[in-house]
Amino acid sequence: MKLYDMVKAPNPRRVRIFLAEKGIEVERVEVDIPGGANLADDYLAVNPRGLVPTLVLDDGTRIDESIAICRYIEALHPEPNLFGLKPLEVARVEQWQRRCEFEGLFNIAAAFRNTAAPFANRTMPGTSPAFGQNADLAERGRVMTGRFFDALEARLSESRFLAGDRFTVADITGMVSVDFAKWVQLRVPESHANVQRWYGEVAGRPSARA
């Protein structure tokens, strides 16, 4: 297996943390997105959408979506379980993994790509059309990210981890979102004591440095 990766980007980082939690090492190829390498012909032959990460299996099969890659790894290597075991836990993991994406990652990405200079003419990722930056969209993203932090605080005031009493892929997406928010100078308020407690715990795991 080979993972097309970009060390700084949030989505490949989710996959690297997931692999580290499983104790799996995979060959990695860095794709220089700021330099435009994701839109060069040789990478478009790997991933026609120009996105990272992409996992390429030994027979050439490609899986080019972050959580699909994680589910593939989970199916091959069930331990330690990261997507839930009993029906209600499976639902809680899915619910919070997705809420962290929709309310966290996506809003932060909107705030970032609609303001950062290198993305002036590519606010949508990969081979998407060259839509220009939209200040209104950036501002919505910032407001919604603040609400995401509030949602995390409410959840973590009743639960040690996002999906319950143990670490799962939902915590990976949650932590990566909190770190990604720093790219647009948004930080979890100190007053959100439960998020601070949880973040300290998840960011302290060795996998967080993957």
Place this chain on the structure above:
Amino acid sequence: MKLYDMVKAPNPRRVRIFLAEKGIEVERVEVDIPGGANLADDYLAVNPRGLVPTLVLDDGTRIDESIAICRYIEALHPEPNLFGLKPLEVARVEQWQRRCEFEGLFNIAAAFRNTAAPFANRTMPGTSPAFGQNADLAERGRVMTGRFFDALEARLSESRFLAGDRFTVADITGMVSVDFAKWVQLRVPESHANVQRWYGEVAGRPSARA
């Protein structure tokens, strides 16, 4: 179990089709979103975000995210399988379920909520802040929906269903997206013969009327 539902809305429809494929009947409560019932106190007590669907279990536990509900049902009732069995199939289902959401449903929702009169001051769903409509965002959504149709055509030119040779939850999200696009007068081009063939097959299943 009780499902808080809205017959016309795309996300609850995904859950109803999923339940129909499993042969499961669940008590349903219609929530009148255009009339604002999702923002009334009694519904906010069920779902503080003011979103549908919500599944409430007999002990009062709530699952308030569409695909989390589907995964809960799948875990309780594994047959017929709709999320994949072998590792690569699990990955393909996840990949295409998510692509249909991110490239289909989300873009269509942006086009719809940023133009439809009843949503003039609530372009974000549920209890989100009252962001106004943004014509640029609606136009991006329309352009990206056209590209989504192209992605479906490319995939379905090589595969009978989205995830492979059998019907899965990816096809549910795909079909619901194609139907939702009609709300903004966008239709799969007649020239997209493989999408037409696939749509005829999936929309012809009894579950499509759920």
